[in-house]
Amino acid sequence: MSGGRGGNRLLQLLPVVAVAALWEGLGAAGVIPENRLPSPLRVLAGLVELLSRGLPPGSGLLGHCAASLRRVFGGVGAALAVAIPLGLLVGRSARLRSLVHPFIELTRPIPPLAWVPLAILWFGIGDLSAVFIIFLGAFFPILLNTVSGVLAIERGLLEAAVLLGASRRDLFLKVLAPGATPAIMTGVRIAVGVGWMTLVAAEFTGVRSGYGLGYLIMTARDIQRADLIVAGMLVIGLIGFAMDALIRTLERRLLRWR
Amino acid sequence: MDLRVEGIEKTFAGIASGERRTILGGVSFAAAAGSIVCLLGPSGCGKTTLLRIIAGLEAPDRGRVTVGERVVGGPLREIGYITQEPTLLPWRTVLHNVELGLEIAGIPREERRAAAMRHLELVELSGFDGYFPKQISGGMKQKVALARSLAVGPRVLLLDEPFAALDAQTRNSLQEVLLHVQACTGTTIVFVTHNVDEAVFLGDAVLCMTAHPARVGKSVAVDVPHPRDRTGPELNALRKELLAFLAEERQRARDATGSERRPA
Numbered sequence: 001m002s003g004g005r006g007g008n009r010l011l012q013l014l015p016v017v018a019v020a021a022l023w024e025g026l027g028a029a030g031v032i033p034e035n036r037l038p039s040p041l042r043v044l045a046g047l048v049e050l051l052s053r054g055l056p057p058g059s060g061l062l063g064h065c066a067a068s069l070r071r072v073f074g075g076v077g078a079a080l081a082v083a084i085p086l087g088l089l090v091g092r093s094a095r096l097r098s099l100v101h102p103f104i105e106l107t108r109p110i111p112p113l114a115w116v117p118l119a120i121l122w123f124g125i126g127d128l129s130a131v132f133i134i135f136l137g138a139f140f141p142i143l144l145n146t147v148s149g150v151l152a153i154e155r156g157l158l159e160a161a162v163l164l165g166a167s168r169r170d171l172f173l174k175v176l177a178p179g180a181t182p183a184i185m186t187g188v189r190i191a192v193g194v195g196w197m198t199l200v201a202a203e204f205t206g207v208r209s210g211y212g213l214g215y216l217i218m219t220a221r222d223i224q225r226a227d228l229i230v231a232g233m234l235v236i237g238l239i240g241f242a243m244d245a246l247i248r249t250l251e252r253r254l255l256r257w258r
Numbered sequence: 259m260d261l262r263v264e265g266i267e268k269t270f271a272g273i274a275s276g277e278r279r280t281i282l283g284g285v286s287f288a289a290a291a292g293s294i295v296c297l298l299g300p301s302g303c304g305k306t307t308l309l310r311i312i313a314g315l316e317a318p319d320r321g322r323v324t325v326g327e328r329v330v331g332g333p334l335r336e337i338g339y340i341t342q343e344p345t346l347l348p349w350r351t352v353l354h355n356v357e358l359g360l361e362i363a364g365i366p367r368e369e370r371r372a373a374a375m376r377h378l379e380l381v382e383l384s385g386f387d388g389y390f391p392k393q394i395s396g397g398m399k400q401k402v403a404l405a406r407s408l409a410v411g412p413r414v415l416l417l418d419e420p421f422a423a424l425d426a427q428t429r430n431s432l433q434e435v436l437l438h439v440q441a442c443t444g445t446t447i448v449f450v451t452h453n454v455d456e457a458v459f460l461g462d463a464v465l466c467m468t469a470h471p472a473r474v475g476k477s478v479a480v481d482v483p484h485p486r487d488r489t490g491p492e493l494n495a496l497r498k499e500l501l502a503f504l505a506e507e508r509q510r511a512r513d514a515t516g517s518e519r520r521p522a
Contacts, residue, residue: 160345164359178349257349257390
């Protein structure tokens with residue numbers, strides 16, 4: 001069974017390998033100019049260089065990854081901590097819903113990156129600014145999904161708990177939170193994606209610490225190294241892919257009952 | 259514990275017309291401790307509203323409900339309530355659903371697990387404790403709902419057409435489970451149904467409801483010992499009497515609405 005699934009996964013990789021081979025061939029034949037789009041093997045070599053020497057020299061790839069991940073987890077974590085409780089409350093109360101609705105709908109269309117100047121004004125250039133920008137990007141998907149998750153819970157389930165003596169606290173912990181979990185997980189997946197996208201852009205402008213994948217890519221551009229730019233992009237893609245897979249696994253385990 | 263329902267009235271405003279409609283027009287009855295009272299009436303006559311008021315989920319405009327010495331003013335743990343659609347929490351296993359009320363009451367883990375297992379056994383569901391609601395049938399879900407309600411030790415159990423959505427075989431077997439449970443626990447039961455067969459098989463008394471507004475129109479005592487023969491002469495005679503009353507009631511309701519519509 002697991003062997004079969006592993007085999008399937010390998011089979012899924014086949015088209016990727018084929019495209020890479022084609023790309024390599026076109027590069028070698030001179031169809032794709034190397035200085036504009038480096039070939040896959042050049043990118044791999046760049047990746048090795050980033051791992052061993054680092055960019056700027058001494059700043060290794062793992063350090064860049066760690067810095068970026070720290071910012072994403074900080075921002076998304078803060079968004080989870082605020083948006084889930086708030087979403088449960090707002091989902092539960094129609095009055096609160098009509099109260100916060102205009103605020104949410106006015107703030108939500110503003111792209112997180114439009115907050116960069118204000119973030120720098122408030123928090124200076126640095127980690128806190130990046131975390132704040134990511135927080136803003138991750139906040140709304142989690143909030144809105146939590147609210148719709150609560151609204152989808154059947155009234156009968158809440159009444160059943162009330163009839164068994166449930167307090168407000170019981171209702172939140174034993175009915176609303178678990179009942180909204182499927183929707184919350186959808187929100188988290190979107191939020192991590194948005195957070196990751198926002199991160200790199202935030203690092204283009206708002207980080208001075210010398211670490212971070214966005215910073216790495218900008219540095220590579222400054223020294224005109226397309227291979228290192230693409231290597232950095234590849235790492236971002238791989239980490240995003242891995243995080244999504246992780247959340248999906250978590251989702252499957254949490255939502256076994258569905 | 260005995261239950262007394264005295265002069266319950268309830269009026270709702272129609273959503274579109276704004277016209278006020280009296281649903282319950284002074285419903286009174288009593289259920290002696292440990293008895294089964296069946297409320298029999300057509301769909302839409304306000305039986306569910308009545309049960310929700312008894313359960314403390316809604317307030318009556320007039321009248322009151324007392325359980326033992328207590329006046330019902332909100333949900334009480336002494337009163338269990340089972341709806342037509344089982345309201346199990348889908349993310350909890352059968353066992354954890356039955357534990358819900360005990361968990362809320364703060365009973366320690368080991369103790370509540372043992373109590374939940376005991377109640378699952380009582381409703382003949384041993385061995386299904388690890389299943390999720392989506393994995394079991396509708397009849398089994400109702401048994402879990404029953405066990406969940408019983409686990410907190412209610413003195414009065416309200417059932418709102420609990421077996422209406424089930425097939426005849428399953429319904430019969432669940433009726434027997436309910437009688438068995440009642441014999442073991444001595445819980446006072448108010449059972450709402452539109453099914454005459456079900457009412458005479460389960461009830462110590464059958465109260466026929468009139469509609470628009472609902473009142474208790476006729477009360478019939480079922481002095482037939484358990485186990486009852488579903489097709490025996492005693493139950494057949496009662497069935498005949500009740501069906502005749504319900505037909506009369508339908509005719510009366512038709513006449514009443516007919517005269518309302520006739521132009522003056």
